[in-house]
Amino acid sequence: MNIxxxxxxxxxxxxxxxxxxxxxxxxxxxxxxxRVGPPLLQPFYDVIKLLKKQVITVSSAQTFCLLSYLFLMxxxxxxxxxxxxxxxxxxxxxxxxxxxxxxxxxTSSAYATVGGNRELVQMMAYEPAVLLTxxxxxxxxxxxxxxxxxxxRLSNILFLPGFFVAFVFILTIKMRKSPFENSTSHxxxxxxxKGLTTEMGAQNLALFQVAEWYENVFxxxxxxxFFVNENPSSYIVAGVVILLVxxxxxLIDNSSARMKMDDMLRITWLVTLFTAGVNLLVLMLVKLF
Amino acid sequence: MAVIxxxxxxPFIVGAILFCIRKNRVRRGxxxxxxxxxxxxxxxxxxEWLAAGAQVMTFYYDTHAADMVILAGEILxxxxxxxxxxxxxxxxxxxxxxxPTCMMVYLELAGPKVEEVGKxxxxxxxxxxxxxxxxxxxxxxxxxxxxxxxxxxHHKEVRDRRYYFFMIIFCFLGAMFGFVFSESLMxxxxxxxxxxxxxxxxxxxxxxxxxxxxxxRALWMNLFGGVFLALGIWYFAYTEGSVSLHTLVTNGSHGDxxxxxxxxFIAFAALTKAAQLPFSTWLIGAMVAPTPSSxxxxxxxxxxxxxxxxxxxxxxxxxxxxGFMISFVGGFTFLLTSFMAIAQSDGKKVLAFSTISNxxxxxxxxxxxxxxxxxxxxxxxxxHAISKSLLFQDVGATENALHSRDIEDMHGLINIxxxxxxxxxxxxxxxxxxxxxxxxxxxxxxxxxxDTGNILMVFFIAFGSATTSxxxxxxxxxxxxxxxxxxxxxxxxTKRNELISLTIHAVMMVLLCMLFPxxxxxxxxxxxxxxxxxxxxxxxxxxxxxxVFVILFVFAVPFLAYLYVRxxxxxxxxxxxxxxxxxxxxxxxxxxxxxxxxxLSNYYFHNMIGARKLMEPGxxxxxxxxxxxxxxxxxxxxx
Numbered sequence: 001m002n003i004x005x006x007x008x009x010x011x012x013x014x015x016x017x018x019x020x021x022x023x024x025x026x027x028x029x030x031x032x033x034x035r036v037g038p039p040l041l042q043p044f045y046d047v048i049k050l051l052k053k054q055v056i057t058v059s060s061a062q063t064f065c066l067l068s069y070l071f072l073m074x075x076x077x078x079x080x081x082x083x084x085x086x087x088x089x090x091x092x093x094x095x096x097x098x099x100x101x102x103x104x105x106x107t108s109s110a111y112a113t114v115g116g117n118r119e120l121v122q123m124m125a126y127e128p129a130v131l132l133t134x135x136x137x138x139x140x141x142x143x144x145x146x147x148x149x150x151x152x153r154l155s156n157i158l159f160l161p162g163f164f165v166a167f168v169f170i171l172t173i174k175m176r177k178s179p180f181e182n183s184t185s186h187x188x189x190x191x192x193x194k195g196l197t198t199e200m201g202a203q204n205l206a207l208f209q210v211a212e213w214y215e216n217v218f219x220x221x222x223x224x225x226f227f228v229n230e231n232p233s234s235y236i237v238a239g240v241v242i243l244l245v246x247x248x249x250x251l252i253d254n255s256s257a258r259m260k261m262d263d264m265l266r267i268t269w270l271v272t273l274f275t276a277g278v279n280l281l282v283l284m285l286v287k288l289f
Numbered sequence: 290m291a292v293i294x295x296x297x298x299x300p301f302i303v304g305a306i307l308f309c310i311r312k313n314r315v316r317r318g319x320x321x322x323x324x325x326x327x328x329x330x331x332x333x334x335x336x337e338w339l340a341a342g343a344q345v346m347t348f349y350y351d352t353h354a355a356d357m358v359i360l361a362g363e364i365l366x367x368x369x370x371x372x373x374x375x376x377x378x379x380x381x382x383x384x385x386x387x388x389p390t391c392m393m394v395y396l397e398l399a400g401p402k403v404e405e406v407g408k409x410x411x412x413x414x415x416x417x418x419x420x421x422x423x424x425x426x427x428x429x430x431x432x433x434x435x436x437x438x439x440x441x442x443h444h445k446e447v448r449d450r451r452y453y454f455f456m457i458i459f460c461f462l463g464a465m466f467g468f469v470f471s472e473s474l475m476x477x478x479x480x481x482x483x484x485x486x487x488x489x490x491x492x493x494x495x496x497x498x499x500x501x502x503x504x505x506r507a508l509w510m511n512l513f514g515g516v517f518l519a520l521g522i523w524y525f526a527y528t529e530g531s532v533s534l535h536t537l538v539t540n541g542s543h544g545d546x547x548x549x550x551x552x553x554f555i556a557f558a559a560l561t562k563a564a565q566l567p568f569s570t571w572l573i574g575a576m577v578a579p580t581p582s583s584x585x586x587x588x589x590x591x592x593x594x595x596x597x598x599x600x601x602x603x604x605x606x607x608x609x610x611x612g613f614m615i616s617f618v619g620g621f622t623f624l625l626t627s628f629m630a631i632a633q634s635d636g637k638k639v640l641a642f643s644t645i646s647n648x649x650x651x652x653x654x655x656x657x658x659x660x661x662x663x664x665x666x667x668x669x670x671x672x673h674a675i676s677k678s679l680l681f682q683d684v685g686a687t688e689n690a691l692h693s694r695d696i697e698d699m700h701g702l703i704n705i706x707x708x709x710x711x712x713x714x715x716x717x718x719x720x721x722x723x724x725x726x727x728x729x730x731x732x733x734x735x736x737x738x739x740d741t742g743n744i745l746m747v748f749f750i751a752f753g754s755a756t757t758s759x760x761x762x763x764x765x766x767x768x769x770x771x772x773x774x775x776x777x778x779x780x781x782x783t784k785r786n787e788l789i790s791l792t793i794h795a796v797m798m799v800l801l802c803m804l805f806p807x808x809x810x811x812x813x814x815x816x817x818x819x820x821x822x823x824x825x826x827x828x829x830x831x832x833x834x835x836x837v838f839v840i841l842f843v844f845a846v847p848f849l850a851y852l853y854v855r856x857x858x859x860x861x862x863x864x865x866x867x868x869x870x871x872x873x874x875x876x877x878x879x880x881x882x883x884x885x886x887x888x889l890s891n892y893y894f895h896n897m898i899g900a901r902k903l904m905e906p907g908x909x910x911x912x913x914x915x916x917x918x919x920x921x922x923x924x925x926x927x928x
Contacts, residue, residue: 058863099847124759132751
C-alpha cells in the first residue's frame with residue numbers, strides 16, 4: 001500500500017517537486033547574487049512555453065534519444081521508490097545517461113559534442129562513488145533492496161558517514177552545479193555555449209528539463225535513504241537533511257568557479273577513494289571481527 | 290556418444306582436405322558444408338546428452354592407441370616449433386617446446402603407473418563450451434570465407450594462402466573440442482599446445498616483420514604457460530599417481546596440500562592463455578592476424594580455454610592463496626587494461642584491450658571460487674563470446690569497406706554503412722548496458738566480492754566498470770553522429786555470408802538477453818551443483834522478476850519512442866556555430882576567411898593512461914606479485 005502510494009506519487013509528483021526545487025534554487029541563487037530573481041513557479045512557465053514552441057532541431061533523432069532518457073529516468077526513480085534493488089536502479093540510470101549523451105552527439109554540433117564528451121567524463125567520475133554507495137548500504141543492511149534498507153532499525157548514516165560525504169560530493173556533478181558543470185555551462189557566453197544542451201530547443205529542451213527534475217528527486221531520495229529508519233519521525237529528519245543538502249549545493253554553485261575536467265576527475269576519484277574507501281574498510285573489518 | 294570423437298577428429302580431417310583444395314570456390318563450398326556439419330553435430334551432442342539425463346558422464350577408459358597418437362602429435366608439434374624457430378632465428382623459443390614435450394613423453398612411456406580414468410568427460414560446463422566453440426566457430430568460418438575474399442582484394446601485398454588459413458582454423462576447432470572434453474591431463478596438455486601453435490601460425494599469416502615478431506611473442510608466452518602446465522601434471526602424476534583433472538580438483542577442494550602445487554601451476558598456465566598481466570601483450574600483438582582469427586581465437590574461444598581451466602579449478606581455489614593470486618591478477622588486469630582501452634582509437638585494439646579486461650573479470654570470478662562468482666563468470670563468458678565475436682566480425686567487415694578501422698574514421702558510420710553500424714551498436718550495447726547479461730553478471734560478481742569480504746575486488750569492479758562504460762559509450766557516440774565526409778560515398782561490400790553470421794550473432798545476443806533468467810535456472814544452476822556439490826539460487830526470485838520487467842521496459846522504451854517520433858513533423862536547421870557555418874554543418878569560416886572542415890574527436894587521454902605509460906609498470910608489478918605468490922604457495926606446501 002505504502003509502496004504503491006510512493007511509486008505513483010513519484011511518477012506524478014516528482015516533476016512538480018523537482019520543478020519547485022528548481023524554482024527555489026533560482027530564487028536563492030538570485031538572492032545570493034543580490035538579484036530579485038524570477039517567481040518561484042518560473043521553471044514551470046518555462047517548460048510550458050517550451051512545449052508550445054515550434055520544434056526546431058538539428059537532428060531528427062534527438063527527440064527519440066531524449067524520450068528514452070526521460071522514460072528510463074522515470075523507471076530509475078520508480079524502481080527506487082518501489083523499494084527495488086538500488087544497484088539495479090543505478091544501472092538503469094547509467095543507461096538513461098547514455099541516451100542523454102546520444103542526444104547531444106547525434107547532432108554532430110561542435111558545442112553539443114564537446115558537452116557530450118565532457119558528460120561522459122563526468123559519468124566516469126561519479127560512477128565509482130555511486131557503486132560504492134550501494135556497497136555501503138549492502139554492508140550495513142545485508143541487502144540491496146531499498147525497501148528493506150528504509151526499514152532498518154537505525155539510520156544508516158551512523159554506519160556510512162564516509163559514503164554520505166562521497167555521495168554528496170558527486171551530487172554536485174550529477175546536479176550540474178559549479179565547479180563541476182563541465183558538460184552544461186550556466187551561461188551562454190562561456191566557451192562551450194550551453195554544452196550538452198546547445199542544440200536542444202522547444203519540446204526537446206522541455207523533455208530534458210523534466211527528466212532532470214525526475215533525476216533530482218530520485219537523487220534526493222537516495223540522500224534521504226541515508227537517514228530514514230523504521231521510525232516514521234525519521235522521515236522528517238530525512239526531509240530536513242535533503243533541504244540542507246540542496247541548500248549546500250546551491251551555496252557551492254554560487255561560490256565556486258568551474259574546474260578543469262581532468263582535475264574534476266582526479267579530485268572526485270580521490271575523494272571517493274578516501275571517504276568511501278576508509279568507510280568501507282572500517283565496515284568490512286568490523287564485519288570480520 | 291560417438292559424436293564426441295567425431296567432433297574432435299572431423300575438423301582435423303576437414304583441415305587436411307581444405308589444405309589440398311586450391312580452388313577458392315570449391316574450398317568455400319566445402320568449408321560451408323563442414324562448418325554446418327559441426328554446428329549440427331554440437332546440437333546432436335546436446336540432444337543426446339539431454340536425452341541421457343544431462344548428467345556427468347565419462348567414457349573411453351582403454352585408449353592406448355589414442356594415447357600413442359596424441360604422443361606422436363605432441364612430438365610433431367615440437368618439431369614444427371623447432372623448424373619455425375630455426376627458420377626465423379628465434380632459437381630459444383624451441384626450448385619452451387622441447388622441455389614440456391620431453392616431460393610428457395617420459396611421463397607417458399616411463400612414468401609412474403597412473404590410475405585409469407575415462408579420457409572423455411561430459412558435463413554441463415564442457416557441453417556449454419562445446420556449444421560456444423561449435424556455434425560461434427562455425428559461424429566465424431562462414432563469415433571468414435567472405436571476409437578473406439575482401440581481405441585479399443585490398444591487401445594485394447599479402448600472399449593468398451587461404452587454403453592454409455582455413456586448414457588451421459579447422460584444426461583449431463578440433464583441438465578446442467578435444468580440450469574441453471578431455472579428462473586426462475596428458476590430453477589436455479596436447480590440445481593446449483595445439484591451440485598455442487594454431488594461434489602462432491595464424492598471427493604470422495601475413496608473413497611481414499611485425500606479424501612474425503608478434504606471432505613469436507604469442508608463441509613463447511603460451512608455451513611458457515605450457516611449461517608450467519607440464520610441470521603441474523608431472524608433479525601431480527609423481528606425487529599422487531594420477532593424471533585426472535577431476536581427481537586433482539577434488540583433492541584440491543579437500544585441502545590436500547599435495548594438490549596445491551599442481552593447481553597453482555595449472556592456474557598459472559591458464560593466466561598466460563587468458564592473456565592476463567604480465568602476459569597481455571601477446572593478445573594485443575595478435576591483432577595483426579586477419580579478423581576471423583582474431584574473433585575466433587583471440588576473443589571468442591581460445592582465450593576462453595584459460596577461463597575454462599580456471600572454472601574447473603575454481604572449487605580448489607576457494608579461499609586459499611591460489612585463489613587470492615588468481616583473483617588479484619584478474620581484478621588488477623580488469624582495471625588496468627580498461628584504462629588502456631580508453632586511450633586506444635584503433636577499433637581492433639579497443640576490442641583487444643576490452644577482451645583482456647573482461648577476461649580479467651572472469652579470471653577474478655573463478656579465483657574467488659564461490660558458486661556465485663562462478664555463476665557470474667559463466668554468464669560473462671557466454672555473453673562476452675557472442676558480443677565480442679559479433680564486434681570483431683563487424684569491425685573486420687567495416688575495415689574492408691572503409692579501409693580503416695580507426696574509431697575516429699567511423700564517425701557517422703550509421704550514415705555511411707548503416708547495416709554494419711547497427712550490428713556494431715548491438716554488440717557494444719551487449720558489452721555494458723543494462724539490461725544485457727554482462728551487466729547482470731557484473732552485479733553478481735560485485736555482490737559476491739562484498740560477501741567474501743574481498744575489498745580489493747570491490748574497488749576493482751567499481752572503478753573498472755566506470756572506465757569500461759566510458760570507452761564503449763564514446764565509441765557508440767561516434768557511430769551515431771553525422772558523417773564528416775558525407776560527400777564521399779563508401780560502398781558496403783559486405784558479402785552475404787558475412788551478413789548471415791552477423792545477423793545470427795545479433796539475434797542470439799538479444800534472445801539470450803531475454804531468456805537469461807531461464808538459462809540461469811535451467812542450465813547454469815545445475816552446472817554449479819556439479820561443480821560445488823551444493824545447490825544455490827544465485828539470483829533471488831524477486832530479482833529475476835524484476836529483471837524481466839526491466840528488460841521488457843528497456844527494450845520497449847526506445848522502440849516506442851522511435852514509433853512516436855517517426856512521423857513527427859519538425860523543422861531541421863543548421864547547428865549552432867557562432868554564425869560562421871558555410872551552408873551546412875560540415876564547414877565553417879576560419880579566421881583567414883577560408884572554409885575549414887569541422888572535425889569532431891573523442892577524448893583519449895593518451896598521455897595520462899596510454900598503454901605506453903601503464904603496460905610496463907603493470908607487467909612489472911604483476912610479475913613480482915606472481916613470483917611472490919608462487920614462492921609462498923610452494924613454500925607453504927614444502928615447509
